Amino acid sequence: MKAYRDLSPSPRTIMTPGPVEVDPRVLRAMSFPILGQFDPEFTALMNETMGMLRKLFMTDNEWAYPVDGTSRSGIEAVLVGLIEPGDKVLVPIYGRFGHLLTEIAKRCGAEVVTLEKEWGYVFDLAELESAIRQHRPKLVAVVHGETSTGRIQPLEGVGQVCREIDALLVVDAVATIGGIEVATDRLLLDAVIGGTQKCLSVPAGMAPVTYNKRAEAKLLRRKKIEQGLLPPGVGGVNPPLHPIQSNYLDLSQLQDYWSPARLNHHTEATSMLYALREGLRLVLEEGLEARFARHRLHEIALVAGLEAMGLSLYGDPSCKMPVVTCIEIPPGIDGESVRAMLLEQFGIEIASSFGPLKGKIWRIGTMGYSCSRRNVLLALGALEASLIRHGHQLEAGLAVQAAMDVYK
Ligand SMILES: *Cc1c(COP(=O)(O)O)cnc(C)c1O
Numbered sequence: 001m002k003a004y005r006d007l008s009p010s011p012r013t014i015m016t017p018g019p020v021e022v023d024p025r026v027l028r029a030m031s032f033p034i035l036g037q038f039d040p041e042f043t044a045l046m047n048e049t050m051g052m053l054r055k056l057f058m059t060d061n062e063w064a065y066p067v068d069g070t071s072r073s074g075i076e077a078v079l080v081g082l083i084e085p086g087d088k089v090l091v092p093i094y095g096r097f098g099h100l101l102t103e104i105a106k107r108c109g110a111e112v113v114t115l116e117k118e119w120g121y122v123f124d125l126a127e128l129e130s131a132i133r134q135h136r137p138k139l140v141a142v143v144h145g146e147t148s149t150g151r152i153q154p155l156e157g158v159g160q161v162c163r164e165i166d167a168l169l170v171v172d173a174v175a176t177i178g179g180i181e182v183a184t185d186r187l188l189l190d191a192v193i194g195g196t197q198k199c200l201s202v203p204a205g206m207a208p209v210t211y212n213k214r215a216e217a218k219l220l221r222r223k224k225i226e227q228g229l230l231p232p233g234v235g236g237v238n239p240p241l242h243p244i245q246s247n248y249l250d251l252s253q254l255q256d257y258w259s260p261a262r263l264n265h266h267t268e269a270t271s272m273l274y275a276l277r278e279g280l281r282l283v284l285e286e287g288l289e290a291r292f293a294r295h296r297l298h299e300i301a302l303v304a305g306l307e308a309m310g311l312s313l314y315g316d317p318s319c320k321m322p323v324v325t326c327i328e329i330p331p332g333i334d335g336e337s338v339r340a341m342l343l344e345q346f347g348i349e350i351a352s353s354f355g356p357l358k359g360k361i362w363r364i365g366t367m368g369y370s371c372s373r374r375n376v377l378l379a380l381g382a383l384e385a386s387l388i389r390h391g392h393q394l395e396a397g398l399a400v401q402a403a404m405d406v407y408k
Pocket of ligand 1 (some may be wrong): 070147301
């Protein structure tokens with residue numbers, strides 16, 4: 001008798017802001033045999049992955065590679081590398097992940113200044129600009145797409161202001177990369193962190209990052225101190241005083257590992273690298289513009305269906321994130337009970353939210369491979385049926401019809 005059952009996950013339609021469904025091509029890629037990490041066949045795959053990441057991040061940066069670990073590892077690697085203890089860091093917060101940036105920056109020893117916006121809204125450029133000029137931080141860290149509230153922070157113009165005061169601009173694009181344009185070079189973003197299990201539709205376990213020469217200069221100065229090649233306090237206008245505190249997440253070592261020198265650091269996560277490479281191939285085959293347009297189309301269909309059901313969307317519509325749709329749970333409806341019915345009876349997963357929004361909104365993700373006509377129509381039909389079962393008054397059938405009209 002077997003002690004544990006054979007693994008057989010139930011088929012699911014995943015309509016959350018991650019992890020999302022994965023293209024079968026990516027799953028197949030993960031089942032190929034292992035190659036040694038210095039096998040030229042494998043290092044060639046690593047190089048191709050870097051090339052594809054540059055296209056994804058829309059950058060000519062030399063450095064674009066994955067950190068092994070979930071997206072949070074990429075955020076932590078960037079912040080621990082670019083923040084020295086005592087550095088002033090500005091974090092505009094408009095949802096949960098802004099708090100994460102704040103927490104990590106504090107652990108890096110930063111003197112953190114936060115700017116808070118009521119959840120459901122984002123900052124306008126003038127607010128960011130005046131805070132940056134007033135506080136003159138060494139680094140500004142901001143979330144591009146805030147999955148907790150479904151809002152997107154426009155970044156036009158922020159990079160210029162950061163350059164004027166010589167601050168580095170770090171962007172958490174975990175939830176937007178591969179679904180919404182992240183124009184690293186055009187927007188003068190110094191470091192960007194992406195995610196795999198959201199719009200890229202690759203399993204969780206890697207964090208693609210990119211950074212430019214301005215960011216690299218800081219990493220390299222700190223590396224020299226660590227190696228004893230530079231006394232603390234020497235080198236440049238803002239002399240660094242501290243080596244990078246992390247070993248595993250030290251980007252200066254990671255870039256050596258990804259460089260032609262292939263200096264040993266960790267062991268690259270072989271199967272995840274296969275998965276990321278295949279996921280990126282799918283993105284580039286579809287084309288970035290076409291992929292962004294697909295995400296917008298299914299958002300429009302989903303929203304049409306939800307509105308036809310008489311549901312209200314949460315948050316300021318002018319900054320709605322196209323890949324996450326937040327819905328106010330109607331009064332008198334138990335949101336968790338509806339989610340459970342969707343999962344148990346239809347195999348469909350939608351998300352709730354965090355902190356002040358817990359129990360108040362549902363979040364539906366339309367990301368990557370999960371972002372399809374089939375999934376949108378199924379989710380609308382199932383939500384409508386579940387709401388009726390929960391005693392909510394609505395006219396059956398309108399939601400799916402409204403979405404079908406969009407697709408007509
Ligand atoms: C999901 C998410 C993260 C965290 O990613 P993990 O892969 O869970 O570590 C960070 N930032 C944003 C905006 C996210 O949506």
